[in-house]
Amino acid sequence: MPCPCGSGEEYEACCSQYHLGTANAPTAEKLMRSRYSAFVKQEIAYLKKTTWTAQQKHFDEAGYRDRAANSIWLGLTIHATEDGLETDTRGTVTFTAKSMINGSIDDHTEKSLFKKKIGKWYYVKAVG
Numbered sequence: 571m572p573c574p575c576g577s578g579e580e581y582e583a584c585c586s587q588y589h590l591g592t593a594n595a596p597t598a599e600k601l602m603r604s605r606y607s608a609f610v611k612q613e614i615a616y617l618k619k620t621t622w623t624a625q626q627k628h629f630d631e632a633g634y635r636d637r638a639a640n641s642i643w644l645g646l647t648i649h650a651t652e653d654g655l656e657t658d659t660r661g662t663v664t665f666t667a668k669s670m671i672n673g674s675i676d677d678h679t680e681k682s683l684f685k686k687k688i689g690k691w692y693y694v695k696a697v698g
């Protein structure tokens with residue numbers, strides 16, 4: 571099965587290993603992609619685990635669960651990345667996540683900030 575993140579790879583060779591915890595996303599873009607595919611796969615624990623640790627206490631697990639379950643996911647487009655490579659400790663990814671919720675199309679475009687701590691990338695917040 572192709573990975574929902576749109577990489578063109580099989581799910582097992584792509585985001586599945588991050589969702590299972592057998593590997594860590596090596597770049598901010600891969601973390602972003604794996605978080606999108608976590609919505610598709612309803613891997614809510616992964617969304618929490620990859621949120622910047624200081625912000626996990628504010629993570630609205632029920633809200634994310636509802637959003638993931640009630641959406642039809644239509645695709646992810648990465649528009650731009652700044653830094654966020656394997657040698658970086660921070661980076662941004664600008665993307666559009668397209669979904670249908672309650673019968674209407676939602677194009678969620680966001681520039682997200684990611685930071686790396688002890689070899690793992692985390693989603694910090696939207697910065698644009």
Ligand SMILES: [Zn+2]
Nearest residue numbers: 573575584585
């Ligand atoms: Zn993937």
